[in-house]
Amino acid sequence: MSGHHRSVAGKPATSRTAIPPGTRDVLPEEMRELRAIGDRMRAAFEEAGYGEVHTPALEYEEVLLRGDARAAGARYRTFDERGLVLALRSDMTIPIARVVATRYADAQPPLRFSYFARAWRATERGVGEPREFLQAGLELIGVAGADGEAEVVALTIAALDAAGLRRHRVGVGDGALYRSLLGSFGVPEASHVPMLEALSRRDLVGLEGQVDRLGLGEAERDLLVRLPQLRGGREVLDRADTPGLDGLRALHERVEQRGVADRVIFDLGLVRELGYYTGPVFEVYDPAVGFALGGGGRYDDLIGRFGRDLPACGLALDVQRVHLAQAAEEALG
């Protein structure tokens, strides 16, 4: 093509100049700030022994499906010259699980990896919801239980300190807790999905209505209604008065030893949308902005699906959201 590329002011974007919804161009001033934040977080990860890895943006869809079948609908797909289905990765955890099982098949755990990589997710949400995002994350492989989770939580907090945030917190819940309670109260399987769905949206009105219709005893009913509202420090683990919290108690002990207990919020209603989490789940907040900066959790079954059975946990931050939070904190002074 030759000739005039310059756009005319006020002229509506056409397919010649538009970019897909949820994507954006980054210009030098913003890029400089994003880069600076990324560099500082990268240094924190490297210092803690989390070497940076990179994997292809495109993977065979079959491989990604093995990691999480439920996320398939949200992926962008294309074909290669042989007609095989390729998909853009929607997170880095599944590709890293594949890397561990194939490139580190005999390596002695623990293994520690970090990444700065773009991921893509289609969304039905309105204008402005990003579909391409830059993630900064870490994966700790081969350390089971609270030891592993505390290391990931503490390093996340340190990396955000390095990025210039001051007031960030990490919410910690147990993605399996509510489901196992439903099971132990003999709630029929058919009710689990709509209840967990209401829980993940925190439609507490809808959830309470569903609990009431189960016809449980008063103690069970109260626990199912109250649990999703319990959040705060160590004390919520006592107030919850339910089995299944030993893991979170141990985690509290470990984050206390690491000196970050005051940055951790236990949130017994927290569940994450991804299908591969098996235990504790994390979400990262900053009071200056109204959305989570990232999240993660424990995924002890995932790497096994690729051929090497190892416990693991990790966390991913949305770098652009970290940047927004840092700018908002700066503005608040």
Place this chain on the structure above:
Amino acid sequence: MSERLTIAVPRGALFQGTLDLLDGLGIDTSEVRSNERRLLFADQGIVTMRPSDVPTYVEHGSADIGVTGKDVLLEQSQRKVYELLDLGYGQCQMVVAAPDRGDPIGDALRRLGRVRIATKYPRLAAEHFAATGRQAEIVEVKGSVELAPLTGLVDGIVDLTATGKTLEENNLRVVETIGTCTARLIANPVAHKLKAEQIDSIVERLRG
């Protein structure tokens, strides 16, 4: 972070009920009541807006909590806000209504294979007809929905009604009730964690 909560208060049908509720919580609303046009009341931690904007401000954290109708939440189900409490007031029915003569909706479905429906709730209406196995063409209107079937624009409407009076006066009758809508207390997900104590104290007092 500021310890005080910012509350999004809906103007319109839920306005008085919400201000009464806030009075009950010990929040002074006299200034809000006497200022029709002012929107932001920083001293009281109150921002006022139309009900359909409440989820937007709460989702983004510009307000920590807010009050809006269940109809708004159903229509904007993609919003990431937590629904904490059914406040009970502002009770309305979400209904399908049609002209009072014959069965225009049934006729359209039988003869034309689809029904045309006007509404301010396009998403909710589409879901209702899809869920009941009927093909519907949804026409979104902004103003008085009752006008649409009277002029032949559509066969019926989906709208919120409290007393049914407006429907009646326009020779429309309720043919199906989709659900009951009341005022709801919603919260921003991050505020729900970081301002847990303040939010819980409000929820507990409202639960009574």
